[in-house]
Amino acid sequence: MPLLFDSQVTPSARRSRPRSPLLCFSHLRWDFVLQRPQHLMSRFNAVYDVTFWEEPLAPEEGVPVGLELRACARTGVTIATPRLPEAVQGDAREASVRDLLDGYVKTLTGELVTWYYTPMMLPFSRHLESRSLVYDCMDELANFKFAPPELLGLEAELLARADVVFTGGYSLYEAKQERHRNIHPFPSSVDRAHFEQARGGVIEPGDQAGLQGPILGFYGVVDERMDLGLLDAIARERPQWQLVIVGPVVKIDEAELPRRPNIHYLGGKTYAELPAYLAGWDVALMPFAINESTRFISPTKTPEYLAGGKPVVSTPITDVIRHYGDLQGVKIADSPQAFIAACDQALALDPHGPWLTEVDRMLAELSWDRTFRDMDNLIAAAGSRQADVPQSLGSTLTAPAVMPSSRRKPFDYLVVGAGFAGSVLAERLAAGSNKKVLVVDRRPHIGGNAYDHKDAAGVLIHKYGPHIFHTNSQDIADYLGQFTKWRPYEHRVLASARDKLLPIPINRTTLNELYGLSLKDEAEAEAFLKSRAEPTDQIRTSEDVVVAAVGRELYELFFQGYTRKQWGIDPSGLDKAVTARIPTRTGTDDRYFGDKHQIMPRDGYTAMFNRMLDHPNIDLLLSTGYAEVMDEIEAGHIVYTGPVDEYFGYRFGKLPYRSLRFEHRNLELERFQPVAVVNYPDPQLPYTRITEYKHLTGQDHPSTSISYEYPSADGDPYYPIPRPENQALYKKYEALADANPNVTFVGRLATYRYYNMDQVVGQALAAFRKLERRRRTQAAAPPAIWTEAAE
Numbered sequence: 001m002p003l004l005f006d007s008q009v010t011p012s013a014r015r016s017r018p019r020s021p022l023l024c025f026s027h028l029r030w031d032f033v034l035q036r037p038q039h040l041m042s043r044f045n046a047v048y049d050v051t052f053w054e055e056p057l058a059p060e061e062g063v064p065v066g067l068e069l070r071a072c073a074r075t076g077v078t079i080a081t082p083r084l085p086e087a088v089q090g091d092a093r094e095a096s097v098r099d100l101l102d103g104y105v106k107t108l109t110g111e112l113v114t115w116y117y118t119p120m121m122l123p124f125s126r127h128l129e130s131r132s133l134v135y136d137c138m139d140e141l142a143n144f145k146f147a148p149p150e151l152l153g154l155e156a157e158l159l160a161r162a163d164v165v166f167t168g169g170y171s172l173y174e175a176k177q178e179r180h181r182n183i184h185p186f187p188s189s190v191d192r193a194h195f196e197q198a199r200g201g202v203i204e205p206g207d208q209a210g211l212q213g214p215i216l217g218f219y220g221v222v223d224e225r226m227d228l229g230l231l232d233a234i235a236r237e238r239p240q241w242q243l244v245i246v247g248p249v250v251k252i253d254e255a256e257l258p259r260r261p262n263i264h265y266l267g268g269k270t271y272a273e274l275p276a277y278l279a280g281w282d283v284a285l286m287p288f289a290i291n292e293s294t295r296f297i298s299p300t301k302t303p304e305y306l307a308g309g310k311p312v313v314s315t316p317i318t319d320v321i322r323h324y325g326d327l328q329g330v331k332i333a334d335s336p337q338a339f340i341a342a343c344d345q346a347l348a349l350d351p352h353g354p355w356l357t358e359v360d361r362m363l364a365e366l367s368w369d370r371t372f373r374d375m376d377n378l379i380a381a382a383g384s385r386q387a388d389v390p391q392s393l394g395s396t397l398t399a400p401a402v403m404p405s406s407r408r409k410p411f412d413y414l415v416v417g418a419g420f421a422g423s424v425l426a427e428r429l430a431a432g433s434n435k436k437v438l439v440v441d442r443r444p445h446i447g448g449n450a451y452d453h454k455d456a457a458g459v460l461i462h463k464y465g466p467h468i469f470h471t472n473s474q475d476i477a478d479y480l481g482q483f484t485k486w487r488p489y490e491h492r493v494l495a496s497a498r499d500k501l502l503p504i505p506i507n508r509t510t511l512n513e514l515y516g517l518s519l520k521d522e523a524e525a526e527a528f529l530k531s532r533a534e535p536t537d538q539i540r541t542s543e544d545v546v547v548a549a550v551g552r553e554l555y556e557l558f559f560q561g562y563t564r565k566q567w568g569i570d571p572s573g574l575d576k577a578v579t580a581r582i583p584t585r586t587g588t589d590d591r592y593f594g595d596k597h598q599i600m601p602r603d604g605y606t607a608m609f610n611r612m613l614d615h616p617n618i619d620l621l622l623s624t625g626y627a628e629v630m631d632e633i634e635a636g637h638i639v640y641t642g643p644v645d646e647y648f649g650y651r652f653g654k655l656p657y658r659s660l661r662f663e664h665r666n667l668e669l670e671r672f673q674p675v676a677v678v679n680y681p682d683p684q685l686p687y688t689r690i691t692e693y694k695h696l697t698g699q700d701h702p703s704t705s706i707s708y709e710y711p712s713a714d715g716d717p718y719y720p721i722p723r724p725e726n727q728a729l730y731k732k733y734e735a736l737a738d739a740n741p742n743v744t745f746v747g748r749l750a751t752y753r754y755y756n757m758d759q760v761v762g763q764a765l766a767a768f769r770k771l772e773r774r775r776r777t778q779a780a781a782p783p784a785i786w787t788e789a790a791e
């Protein structure tokens with residue numbers, strides 16, 4: 001088939017490195033509404049020669065069958081559209097597209113990068129050889145109307161082939177994170193300057209300019225994701241409001257659209273025209289239906305509307321709540337009545353009020369340029385990693401080496417879990433007892449919850465929240481000191497209360513700053529606290545501990561809200577040990593911990609774990625659950641550090657765990673907050689604390705990375721919940737564990753204990769000594785036959 005080349009194809013002017021071809025396979029057309037693919041590909045075209053490969057179209061009259069190539073005048077991206085007669089269908093169509101693709105690829109020079117927006121384009125392109133294969137997963141396509149049945153299988157193949165996966169939002173990331181070892185969330189960003197035009201100085205388009213009354217608008221694709229009933233209800237209940245709908249109607253019948261005099265369907269407009277429409281609106285709407293097709297969406301229009309200076313009213317889309325739900329300018333409502341009430345509130349906002357300052361502060365963190373840069377770095381890293389997979393044990397970006405061949409070797413020990421418990425035992429058994437050890441972990445990395453890595457901006461972060469090492473044990477510090485140099489670090493935390501940042505644990509400074517006092521010494525602070533404390537005969541709960549020491553007001557201010565959020569339970573229902581972790585001080589020592597050793601591994605935790613596991617007797621299998629290997633591995637003994645209830649098939653029921661969701665952000669600031677951790681006890685805020693990692697690691701970097709912690713009932717098991725009934729349930733599992741001499745249960749999850757890292761190391765070293773004693777006793781015992789004879 002002939003190839004058609006358009007003379008307009010012009011290479012981009014910007015060249016900072018040799019340009020390789022990037023072939024982007026997309027189900028969305030280049031000239032359809034301007035979305036994530038266009039934002040990203042126009043930027044990638046600065047460093048790659050980008051070709052945007054579309055689905056076939058029928059040939060236009062007089063134009064031959066073949067590949068149509070044209071250049072986007074604005075961006076220089078090449079758009080490739082196979083032109084095939086409708087009559088060519090099925091296998092023949094796929095074969096034709098493949099021929100066109102192969103012919104085109106032959107004309108490209110340099111190492112190819114392939115980029116997929118849809119798995120449906122794999123069948124004709126899976127044979128291409130590429131340096132890196134990128135899957136930018138924008139939506140859960142399988143949940144969309146008319147999704148083809150083969151989509152799921154093809155997506156599994158795409159995930160298996162991809163070197164790096166991006167997701168268009170956090171919900172999607174959470175849904176897919178277990179399915180790829182190098183997956184990164186990139187919620188949609190915003191072209192701020194473009195939409196800021198809506199804040200003034202644009203002329204309102206003719207089809208909107210004549211409308212009388214408040215205008216509430218929506219722009220975007222109108223499809224099955226829109227709640228048409230909601231739209232109708234708003235228009236019916238508020239006839240004085242004008243509802244403006246800008247965008248093409250797709251996949252649904254136009255006849256289904258609600259029709260009322262105050263609903264105006266203005267049809268699709270270009271990206272350039274959108275700010276002019278937005279400018280005339282009083283409120284921007286996101287009336288999405290809440291169903292499977294919207295479960296994972298992360299609508300780009302949210303930040304666009306906000307950049308245009310408009311308050312937004314949305315139905316409860318998870319990622320909208322997550323990223324924007326705390327803003328005064330974004331209202332979430334889950335019923336028509338609530339939605340209308342929220343629109344009333346949004347209309348009542350001063351268009352230039354403080355809500356807009358808050359919005360602008362948040363938007364300052366978003367930019368497509370940054371998203372592009374971060375993605376580009378990850379693609380480069382994925383490409384270079386391919387070359388050194390065998391040596392990349394503990395790579396800071398992704399999974400260390402996986403050695404499938406090791407499965408067939410017999411091992412002395414199988415260690416399940418590569419966190420502190422598993423890694424200490426593996427190291428001791430391998431180096432201390434010369435035993436052959438296989439370590440498996442279901443995660444794609446070592447280090448368990450202490451795992452740290454550099455994020456896309458190059459800042460070292462703790463993936464699972466701040467991990468600060470502190471211990472009173474010289475032995476434990478010395479043991480770990482074999483695998484890392486230390487950096488002294490004393491942890492300080494501030495709590496945000498009554499518009500102040502106050503030191504926590506409560507100490508004299510906290511009291512003086514909170515109440516405007518000048519307590520001079522320990523005796524005065526003690527007397528002050530005594531006047532407020534409410535001593536009780538028996539301290540049983542986490543409430544008792546604090547109220548007995550500092551009284552109810554300070555308890556409510558610093559502990560009650562935080563604990564309720566963190567644990568999902570009131571402190572009165574939690575064992576006293578939880579809040580007893582935090583002392584009360586009458587002096588001015590504002591350090592969080594009082595331990596003798598307050599130190600952090602100089603090069604990070606992952607580097608330390610790497611050195612622990614770097615032993616010829618240790619094999620490591622990542623992204624592999626115990627259940628996957630239990631029947632395959634020959635091992636004399638098992639060390640199990642996963643959840644004990646899971647090991648026993650939850651036979652007595654699930655042990656309750658508290659989980660967390662971490663939202664990591666990189667900010668183009670040197671410093672975000674004065675200390676590593678700021679706690680937010682306010683029950684109105686959904687998160688408990690914000691961590692800024694550079695304080696912990698001492699890293700010098702022009703930008704900074706922070707994480708928000710959102711407690712949740714679901715998710716990875718992080719915190720065993722100390723309550724008497726949970727302990728009673730654990731005791732039943734412990735009895736099973738004790739009766740199982742071939743398995744050693746050790747660590748936070750396997751012994752259901754709210755242990756710090758040093759305590760887990762201590763527990764693992766003790767478990768090793770016990771195993772050694774048993775081994776020596778067995779080795780020293782006379783042969784069984786002799787024993788029997790003697791008896």
Ligand code: FAD
Nearest residue numbers: 417419420421442448449465468625626642747748756757
């Ligand atoms: P983990 O680190 O949880 O490791 C267990 C490993 O086993 C995991 O990698 C898991 O993937 C793997 N696994 C589980 N089941 C299976 C299976 N069936 N198959 C294969 N693999 C499996 N401690 C401190 O001392 N200081 C702190 O500042 C601190 N901060 C913390 C902050 C947070 C948010 C959390 C959650 C914990 C914190 N801790 C802190 C506690 C610390 O994380 C733990 O004490 C320590 O990580 C426990 O190590 P572990 O090996 O027992 O468990």
Ligand code: UDP
Nearest residue numbers: 495504558559560562563566578579581679
């Ligand atoms: N806590 C609180 N307010 C604070 C800090 C802690 O209420 O500002 C309570 C809360 O219940 C928390 C517990 O004290 O879970 C222990 O705090 P720690 O910082 O030790 O928790 P971790 O590091 O385990 O998350």
